[in-house]
Amino acid sequence: MTHLTREDAEAxxxxxxxxGRRELFDLPDGxxxxxxxxxxxxxxxxxxxxxxxxxxxxxxxxxxxWNSADWTHLNARCGARIAPLIGAAPEDVTVxxxxxxxxxxxxxxxxRLRPDRRVVVLEPTTFPTDGYVAQGxxxxxxxxxxxxxxxxxxxxxxxxxxxxxxTHVDFRSGAMFDLPGLTAAAHAVGAVTLWDLxxxxxxxxxxxxxxxxxxxxxxxxxxLNGGPGSPAFVWAAxxxxxxxxxxxxxxxxxxxxxxxxxxFEPAPGIQRMVVGTPPVLALSALESALEVFxxxxxxxxxxxxxxxxxxxxxxxxSRVDGFELITPREHERRGSQVSFRHPDAYGVxxxxxxxxxxxxxxxxxxxxxxxxxxxVRHVDLWDAVEHLVTVMESExxxxxxxxxxxxxx
Amino acid sequence: MTHLTREDAEAxxxxxxxxGRRELFDLPDGxxxxxxxxxxxxxxxxxxxxxxxxxxxxxxxxxxxWNSADWTHLNARCGARIAPLIGAAPEDVTVxxxxxxxxxxxxxxxxRLRPDRRVVVLEPTTFPTDGYVAQGxxxxxxxxxxxxxxxxxxxxxxxxxxxxxxTHVDFRSGAMFDLPGLTAAAHAVGAVTLWDLxxxxxxxxxxxxxxxxxxxxxxxxxxLNGGPGSPAFVWAAxxxxxxxxxxxxxxxxxxxxxxxxxxFEPAPGIQRMVVGTPPVLALSALESALEVFxxxxxxxxxxxxxxxxxxxxxxxxSRVDGFELITPREHERRGSQVSFRHPDAYGVxxxxxxxxxxxxxxxxxxxxxxxxxxxVRHVDLWDAVEHLVTVMESExxxxxxxxxxxxxx
Numbered sequence: 001m002t003h004l005t006r007e008d009a010e011a012x013x014x015x016x017x018x019x020g021r022r023e024l025f026d027l028p029d030g031x032x033x034x035x036x037x038x039x040x041x042x043x044x045x046x047x048x049x050x051x052x053x054x055x056x057x058x059x060x061x062x063x064x065x066w067n068s069a070d071w072t073h074l075n076a077r078c079g080a081r082i083a084p085l086i087g088a089a090p091e092d093v094t095v096x097x098x099x100x101x102x103x104x105x106x107x108x109x110x111x112r113l114r115p116d117r118r119v120v121v122l123e124p125t126t127f128p129t130d131g132y133v134a135q136g137x138x139x140x141x142x143x144x145x146x147x148x149x150x151x152x153x154x155x156x157x158x159x160x161x162x163x164x165x166x167t168h169v170d171f172r173s174g175a176m177f178d179l180p181g182l183t184a185a186a187h188a189v190g191a192v193t194l195w196d197l198x199x200x201x202x203x204x205x206x207x208x209x210x211x212x213x214x215x216x217x218x219x220x221x222x223x224l225n226g227g228p229g230s231p232a233f234v235w236a237a238x239x240x241x242x243x244x245x246x247x248x249x250x251x252x253x254x255x256x257x258x259x260x261x262x263x264f265e266p267a268p269g270i271q272r273m274v275v276g277t278p279p280v281l282a283l284s285a286l287e288s289a290l291e292v293f294x295x296x297x298x299x300x301x302x303x304x305x306x307x308x309x310x311x312x313x314x315x316x317x318s319r320v321d322g323f324e325l326i327t328p329r330e331h332e333r334r335g336s337q338v339s340f341r342h343p344d345a346y347g348v349x350x351x352x353x354x355x356x357x358x359x360x361x362x363x364x365x366x367x368x369x370x371x372x373x374x375x376v377r378h379v380d381l382w383d384a385v386e387h388l389v390t391v392m393e394s395e396x397x398x399x400x401x402x403x404x405x406x407x408x409x
Numbered sequence: 410m411t412h413l414t415r416e417d418a419e420a421x422x423x424x425x426x427x428x429g430r431r432e433l434f435d436l437p438d439g440x441x442x443x444x445x446x447x448x449x450x451x452x453x454x455x456x457x458x459x460x461x462x463x464x465x466x467x468x469x470x471x472x473x474x475w476n477s478a479d480w481t482h483l484n485a486r487c488g489a490r491i492a493p494l495i496g497a498a499p500e501d502v503t504v505x506x507x508x509x510x511x512x513x514x515x516x517x518x519x520x521r522l523r524p525d526r527r528v529v530v531l532e533p534t535t536f537p538t539d540g541y542v543a544q545g546x547x548x549x550x551x552x553x554x555x556x557x558x559x560x561x562x563x564x565x566x567x568x569x570x571x572x573x574x575x576t577h578v579d580f581r582s583g584a585m586f587d588l589p590g591l592t593a594a595a596h597a598v599g600a601v602t603l604w605d606l607x608x609x610x611x612x613x614x615x616x617x618x619x620x621x622x623x624x625x626x627x628x629x630x631x632x633l634n635g636g637p638g639s640p641a642f643v644w645a646a647x648x649x650x651x652x653x654x655x656x657x658x659x660x661x662x663x664x665x666x667x668x669x670x671x672x673f674e675p676a677p678g679i680q681r682m683v684v685g686t687p688p689v690l691a692l693s694a695l696e697s698a699l700e701v702f703x704x705x706x707x708x709x710x711x712x713x714x715x716x717x718x719x720x721x722x723x724x725x726x727s728r729v730d731g732f733e734l735i736t737p738r739e740h741e742r743r744g745s746q747v748s749f750r751h752p753d754a755y756g757v758x759x760x761x762x763x764x765x766x767x768x769x770x771x772x773x774x775x776x777x778x779x780x781x782x783x784x785v786r787h788v789d790l791w792d793a794v795e796h797l798v799t800v801m802e803s804e805x806x807x808x809x810x811x812x813x814x815x816x817x818x
Binding site: 026028031033035038039041042046047050051054055057058059060062063064065066071096097098099100101103104108124127128129131132133135136137139140141147221227228229230231232247248249250251252254257259260261262263264275276277278279280281282283285353358360362363 | 435437440442444447448450451455456459460463464466467468469471472473474475480505506507508509510512513517533536537538540541542544545546548549550556630636637638639640641656657658659660661663666668669670671672673684685686687688689690691692694762767769771772
């Protein structure tokens with residue numbers, strides 16, 4: 001049994017540099033939300049901003065909104081707000097298409113930087129869409145996929161490798177790769193890196209510039225709270241941008257879109273990664289959502305995330321039996337979630353959801369709890385584990401009423 | 410001078426089967442909106458629907474919204490609502506990515522249906538993104554682009570042609586191609602057709618099934634009023650769907666996305682054209698916007714569009730000098746806009762906008778007036794031309810204050 005009390009949890013929250021940030025979110029009463037790594041919570045000011053965009057910018061300005069509301073720069077405006085969370089300059093990030101489409105563009109562009117090489121290294125436990133997209137890219141460009149050992153991706157690197165494409169934080173276990181170290185290993189054999197930051201950005205800061213990384217893509221509806229299906233971001237190192245040859249050459253990535261020239265000429269900088277007319281409603285919601293990060297130091301974000309995940313591990317391991325931690329204990333290998341293996345994981349997750357503790361289940365036996373440090377507090381984790389203790393004691397998790405549900409990452 | 414009066418215009422509106430539909434839109438007072446071919450007006454019920462999606466579905470349901478609000482089927486739900494406007498079965502249309510991304514997917518899939526052929530025919534006056542995307546596809550698949558004579562695309566067809574890719578209605582002139590005739594001509598040489606319906610759908614009904622067309626893509630933020638940058642739709646003939654090999658193989662197009670298998674297996678039917686997690690806010694706005702078409706017969710839509718564009722041509726030609734009609738007079742060759750060439754077109758459009766008559770300018774000398782038959786009435790056109798007469802008489806269009814502006818299609 002732990003010596004921790006709920007009062008200890010409250011005291012830790014009161015001492016956090018992120019205290020009060022939770023008030024920027026509109027979370028339902030009675031819910032402990034531990035699924036922000038799947039879909040982030042609603043920032044409180046987003047509904048009013050979106051309503052203004054719809055009624056005032058679209059409804060009243062109509063087509064004039066492209067200029068009067070500056071919709072033309074929404075991709076870049078959103079990118080600039082994300083940049084500090086990933087160690088990027090504001091002008092080096094843009095936002096626009098879905099995560100899968102963005103991965104596709106970035107992977108083709110990355111492979112084309114090494115036209116004389118034919119291998120893409122990726123790991124088999126990556127989020128499925130990364131592997132699926134890579135299969136599509138390999139078919140198009142006649143590349144070979146090399147599935148590495150997640151315990152040692154560097155062992156799969158050699159001078160045939162064009163691209164090392166890894167997900168920084170594993171969606172299932174929460175294990176984190178050594179981004180600077182693997183980037184250096186890839187560069188040592190002349191390969192380009194493509195980092196998927198979907199399960200990092202907004203909870204696990206990275207410093208892409210310091211790591212001398214090449215390309216990165218990330219999701220905005222998880223820890224960035226952009227709303228369901230909000231568009232992804234893409235970053236490329238400034239040294240590479242004007243060499244990027246991405247395959248979906250749409251008018252919004254043209255050097256002069258409004259000149260309506262017949263031939264495509266890519267825009268300078270990261271803008272060439274943009275494709276079509278910007279999704280104004282989605283980008284406006286995202287831009288507004290990103291305000292919750294204003295004034296947050298990335299070091300505080302990371303410290304809070306680690307303190308919270310440590311707290312959750314300690315509470316679970318000391319108060320219930322049978323839960324095997326699959327998230328690394330070492331801070332330098334942990335993202336911002338805690339996952340346990342349990343034979344009845346599915347029922348446990350369902351029983352917790354019925355009690356308002358929203359985590360999720362990953363096949364075949366993983367209970368996954370995301371910790372979004374801006375709105376998850378130590379007391380929330382205390383309360384969640386109180387519920388977990390009750391579930392296990394009362395055997396609610398064995399109730400057959402918990403039917404199989406769809407799991408959405 | 411025409412014999413038409415404002416009372417005649419009112420009488421025509423009163424007799425229209427579409428009378429009253431304008432009340433479903435929230436149009437600003439004092440504006441005659443003739444730019445619905447660029448960005449459609451705001452349907453009145455969209456703001457409340459979007460607010461409910463944000464606050465209730467996202468904010469309260471959080472990740473559970475994927476099931477409780479059925480977000481997982483939004484792509485298909487939107488597609489089913491568009492289907493009747495294009496002569497498609499509800500299950501054969503889906504919606505998700507930007508128009509340019511959707512064109513890319515469809516063009517690659519179309520070309521792969523004819524792997525032994527190397528030519529894509531397109532026309533040089535197409536909207537630029539169509540040509541840009543084709544250039545990107547050609548580079549990927551080692552294809553040749555053949556730019557046809559817009560007056561006779563069929564003359565460019567031969568047995569080397571894999572894909573005939575045409576925009577049904579020209580964005581600049583409003584000229585319309587013979588979709589059934591050109592589809593048949595393409596089929597006669599064994600080519601596949603890809604129709605861009607961006608400037609048709611919602612104002613110019615087409616019957617893709619009757620024409621035995623192959624693939625089609627269209628925009629939803631013009632005559633479909635989905636909001637700025639809303640996602641595009643794609644249709645493919647049922648006979649082709651299970652042969653479509655589209656290149657962006659994301660998890661939402663997988664046969665079993667939630668099984669999280671390592672290898673990609675395309676979903677049956679049109680679902681394989683979907684890529685990433687659906688953009689829920691954008692699709693929800695679109696789904697709601699499409700309700701304005703409930704109960705509209707496509708024949709009435711077309712009849713209203715032609716009556717209105719005839720009316721506008723007659724009014725302009727009889728009341729002002731110097732405007733050269735570039736939109737075809739023949740109904741079977743006209744979309745739902747009216748474009749005039751005038752040496753001072755830029756100033757004319759700006760002077761009209763200053764008076765609340767919103768059309769737009771296309772370089773170098775085209776004034777373009779879109780007619781969205783659900784909310785543009787004969788009296789609106791009467792009033793617009795009254796303003797035009799005043800502008801020309803008072804020479805407001807020569808005012809140097811009208812600086813160059815960005816034009817967004």
